[in-house]
Amino acid sequence: MAVNVGNDQLKTDEMIINMGPQHPATHGVLRLLLTLDGEMVRNVEPVIGHLHRAQEWQGQNRTWFQYQALIDRVDYLSGMFTSWALARAAEHIEGIKISPRAEYLRVMVSEMNRITSHLLWLGTYLIDLGAMFGFPFYPFREREKLLDLLEAVAGQRMMFNYIRIGGVQCNPPLGWFDKLKRFTEEFPDRVDEYEAIVTENPIFLKRTKGIGRLSKSVAMDYGVTGPTLRASGVNLDLRRTKPYSVYDQLKFEVPVLEGDGDTWARYTCRIREMRESNKIIKQCIEKIPGGTTEEIRKLGDEANKDENLKLMAKKQNSGLRVKAGEGFAAVESPRGTLGCYIISNGSDKAYRFKWRNPSFSNLSVLPELLVGHPIADIMAIFGSIDVILPDVDR
Amino acid sequence: MTVSTSTSNKTQSYGVQSTGPANIVEIFKFMRLTIIWLSIIFGAVWGACWLFGVVLPACVEGFGLPAEISQTIRYFVPLVAIMVFIPINAMFMVLFERRALALFTVRKGPNRVGPDGLLQTAADAVKLLLKEDITPRGADAFMFTLAPIIFFAPSIFGCIPLLAAATGDHRLFSIANLPTGIFYVLAASSIPVVALVMAGWASNNKYSLVGGLRAAAQAISYEIPLVLSLVTICLLAGSLDVVEIAQQQVGGFLHWNILGAGKLLAVSQASPITFVTAPLLAICCILLFWLYMTGACAEINRIPFDLPEAESELVSGYNTEYSGIKFAIFFLAEFTNLFVVSAIATVMFLGGGESPIPGFLDTGFFVSVMGTLNSLLQPVPALQWLLNSLVDPATLSCVFWAVTKIYLIVFFAILIRGTLPRFRIDQLMDFSWKRLIPLVLILFLAVAYLRELV
Numbered sequence: 001m002a003v004n005v006g007n008d009q010l011k012t013d014e015m016i017i018n019m020g021p022q023h024p025a026t027h028g029v030l031r032l033l034l035t036l037d038g039e040m041v042r043n044v045e046p047v048i049g050h051l052h053r054a055q056e057w058q059g060q061n062r063t064w065f066q067y068q069a070l071i072d073r074v075d076y077l078s079g080m081f082t083s084w085a086l087a088r089a090a091e092h093i094e095g096i097k098i099s100p101r102a103e104y105l106r107v108m109v110s111e112m113n114r115i116t117s118h119l120l121w122l123g124t125y126l127i128d129l130g131a132m133f134g135f136p137f138y139p140f141r142e143r144e145k146l147l148d149l150l151e152a153v154a155g156q157r158m159m160f161n162y163i164r165i166g167g168v169q170c171n172p173p174l175g176w177f178d179k180l181k182r183f184t185e186e187f188p189d190r191v192d193e194y195e196a197i198v199t200e201n202p203i204f205l206k207r208t209k210g211i212g213r214l215s216k217s218v219a220m221d222y223g224v225t226g227p228t229l230r231a232s233g234v235n236l237d238l239r240r241t242k243p244y245s246v247y248d249q250l251k252f253e254v255p256v257l258e259g260d261g262d263t264w265a266r267y268t269c270r271i272r273e274m275r276e277s278n279k280i281i282k283q284c285i286e287k288i289p290g291g292t293t294e295e296i297r298k299l300g301d302e303a304n305k306d307e308n309l310k311l312m313a314k315k316q317n318s319g320l321r322v323k324a325g326e327g328f329a330a331v332e333s334p335r336g337t338l339g340c341y342i343i344s345n346g347s348d349k350a351y352r353f354k355w356r357n358p359s360f361s362n363l364s365v366l367p368e369l370l371v372g373h374p375i376a377d378i379m380a381i382f383g384s385i386d387v388i389l390p391d392v393d394r
Numbered sequence: 395m396t397v398s399t400s401t402s403n404k405t406q407s408y409g410v411q412s413t414g415p416a417n418i419v420e421i422f423k424f425m426r427l428t429i430i431w432l433s434i435i436f437g438a439v440w441g442a443c444w445l446f447g448v449v450l451p452a453c454v455e456g457f458g459l460p461a462e463i464s465q466t467i468r469y470f471v472p473l474v475a476i477m478v479f480i481p482i483n484a485m486f487m488v489l490f491e492r493r494a495l496a497l498f499t500v501r502k503g504p505n506r507v508g509p510d511g512l513l514q515t516a517a518d519a520v521k522l523l524l525k526e527d528i529t530p531r532g533a534d535a536f537m538f539t540l541a542p543i544i545f546f547a548p549s550i551f552g553c554i555p556l557l558a559a560a561t562g563d564h565r566l567f568s569i570a571n572l573p574t575g576i577f578y579v580l581a582a583s584s585i586p587v588v589a590l591v592m593a594g595w596a597s598n599n600k601y602s603l604v605g606g607l608r609a610a611a612q613a614i615s616y617e618i619p620l621v622l623s624l625v626t627i628c629l630l631a632g633s634l635d636v637v638e639i640a641q642q643q644v645g646g647f648l649h650w651n652i653l654g655a656g657k658l659l660a661v662s663q664a665s666p667i668t669f670v671t672a673p674l675l676a677i678c679c680i681l682l683f684w685l686y687m688t689g690a691c692a693e694i695n696r697i698p699f700d701l702p703e704a705e706s707e708l709v710s711g712y713n714t715e716y717s718g719i720k721f722a723i724f725f726l727a728e729f730t731n732l733f734v735v736s737a738i739a740t741v742m743f744l745g746g747g748e749s750p751i752p753g754f755l756d757t758g759f760f761v762s763v764m765g766t767l768n769s770l771l772q773p774v775p776a777l778q779w780l781l782n783s784l785v786d787p788a789t790l791s792c793v794f795w796a797v798t799k800i801y802l803i804v805f806f807a808i809l810i811r812g813t814l815p816r817f818r819i820d821q822l823m824d825f826s827w828k829r830l831i832p833l834v835l836i837l838f839l840a841v842a843y844l845r846e847l848v
Contacts, residue, residue, distance in 0.1 A: 017600050039819055130816020137499035203698055203815050376707050376818040
């Protein structure tokens with residue numbers, strides 16, 4: 001950054017910084033080629049692909065049974081949603097109808113997963129903003145409880161493999177519903193706690209209000225989805241606009257923020273979504289056919305015969321096959337619209353996979369947001385669009 | 395139903411664990427750790443000072459050597475005290491900070507090395523000493539090595555005048571006092587920024603360069619409110635001598651500079667106008683304290699003003715490329731600086747080594763304890779001599795209160811660190827130039843007038 005002082009002008013050179021792939025704030029292995037003028041960003045070029053694992057190609061070379069265990073690793077913070085998209089697309093080809101109990105269980109675990117994902121985002125976002133030590137641990141406290149519950153039902157904390165083609169894997173263990181209910185009762189207070197620390201914090205407001213404005217039209221042009229889009233004022237939530245599963249039987253609001261679409265709006269949108277997800281889980285606990293696991297146990301053999309309570313419509317073993325045909329299904333993941341397109345030729349492997357990952361489209365809008373902001377805002381903006389790098393690179 | 399309840403009891407191992415503040419145990423452990431470490435630190439410093447200030451000169455005189463030699467040895471006592479104190483104290487402060495942050499964030503903190511984690515930072519120090527000392531390719535090796543030294547040195551010699559104030563002008567330490575003490579301390583504390591720019595530039599790393607430049611901009615901006623707030627206190631006290639400023643605040647917390655140096659007590663006797671001016675002066679002084687703490691946090695690069703380091707943006711800024719002993723020195727100096735600014739705050743605003751309430755654990759109390767001990771040790775004259783040469787009750791009470799206050803301020807700084815996010819650089823500059831500096835100038839004028847009117 002050589003500075004030449006002329007007679008009447010101060011000339012500065014631009015500096016090119018290579019931010020990432022090894023950088024604490026790029027959430028994995030994103031590489032940003034920044035052109036800086038002093039502290040101001042003049043140009044950004046995201047370089048992706050460091051984590052490319054050819055997930056689609058792997059899907060074409062693995063059996064259905066193997067691939068549905070592999071696919072939750074794509075977006076490791078919300079594995080339920082990738083499994084769900086895959087399962088729904090395959091069920092679309094098969095023409096299977098899933099029992100209401102399995103659908104309710106799917107909604108419950110997915111909404112729990114959505115809360116864990118948003119909680120992790122909240123903690124890491126505050127780290128991006130420089131609150132390195134204090135706040136970030138509080139969301140993780142609640143996330144831990146939810147992960148324990150998810151572990152109890154799926155046997156794994158992040159790579160669940162719980163939602164399968166044809167239903168869900170099993171009933172939750174005994175006592176699970178009570179614990180989940182207790183969690184849903186205390187969770188709104190915990191969110192109030194976070195808001196008390198963060199939402200009105202003057203430094204937080206200064207760092208987020210009016211930063212990284214994403215207008216409606218730009219967001220739609222780039223195919224941005226999820227909370228990032230809803231914070232810009234577009235009402236697009238597949239759970240509401242194209243209801244799947246049992247979402248049409250549940251009462252919940254989709255937070256859409258009119259206004260700037262700045263990082264503060266995206267923060268607010270996610271906070272509200274956590275509250276709504278909590279409401280959905282609460283309703284599911286009340287409405288689920290068959291009730292708690294204890295009640296199902298009491299029914300005994302009747303539960304296995306009842307079509308409403310049957311969990312799995314297809315046999316889960318290495319001979320799992322899907323009929324020939326093509327199908328598409330999309331779900332609303334914590335990051336946006338997650339689509340799965342399958343062509344099956346009836347063998348034990350799929351003929352073609354195509355995933356539509358929300359993080360990829362959301363990341364593509366980054367240069368539009370960053371140019372003209374100082375370095376410190378890169379983290380505030382990049383954190384606020386909530387990108388998971390394996391989800392971008394697949 | 396009975397079956398299900400019995401099985402659900404067995405499945406308590408997963409799911410929502412018991413919540414609630416079970417932190418009492420952790421708080422107790424934290425306090426125990428603090429007391430143990432502080433006893434170790436001050437025991438070591440006290441012992442070293444006793445050896446150099448009492449035993450060694452006595453031996454020298456016992457051999458019949460001239461009194462000048464024993465006097466010269468006594469002159470080295472402040473130096474020895476600081477040399478012993480700074481490394482151990484910085485080690486303790488790192489542990490103190492980590493455990494305190496763990497308390498704020500529902501964690502346990504380091505509790506594995508040694509009994510209850512007591513030796514964690516000692517182990518860290520050993521690790522850093524054994525690490526390879528890397529100078530990056532293309533770096534200016536001389537400057538790269540010099541930077542940590544220049545960063546650390548001022549924090550050593552800067553705190554020398556404070557030693558006299560914190561020990562109540564003990565005869566062994568009064569040599570460390572200067573008539574312009576606070577001026578000297580401030581001059582010393584403005585040197586480290588040069589080292590930060592050097593470190594940033596010499597590292598041959600763009601992040602470090604940006605960090606170093608940020609450090610320069612920030613230090614220049616925040617030194618003004620910092621110095622002006624202390625200048626205002628000097629104006630109020632009428633002295634630059636830290637010992638004198640500390641001794642003026644004797645007599646309970648109402649006499650402290652933070653509450654207007656005893657002017658609140660003058661209200662009832664003086665003219666009616668003092669009913670307005672004295673509280674106003676106190677408010678001004680509280681604001682000055684707040685301004686000083688803000689400036690000090692920025693000066694020593696702590697959250698929310700840690701922009702030169704900014705782990706999430708600049709990957710630790712100026713010390714990105716440092717490793718091993720050089721990094722350890724940076725780390726040591728940062729914590730020593732925190733201790734020094736807390737010590738300045740204690741001496742200038744919080745009455746130095748004075749008890750907040752007269753009669754509560756003050757000098758008289760320590761004198762009476764010493765008297766009791768003396769009478770108990772009556773049968774053993776050797777022990778009595780040892781005790782009387784080792785412990786000076788006035789100094790003990792002074793050090794006790796000074797250290798308590800300093801560590802309370804340190805704790806407060808850690809609490810801030812555990813709460814706030816980081817400013818952005820332009821907001822930081824705005825905050826200093828548009829808010830703090832006008833405010834401190836107004837306060838300067840206000841105090842200048844109000845002290846005449848009270």
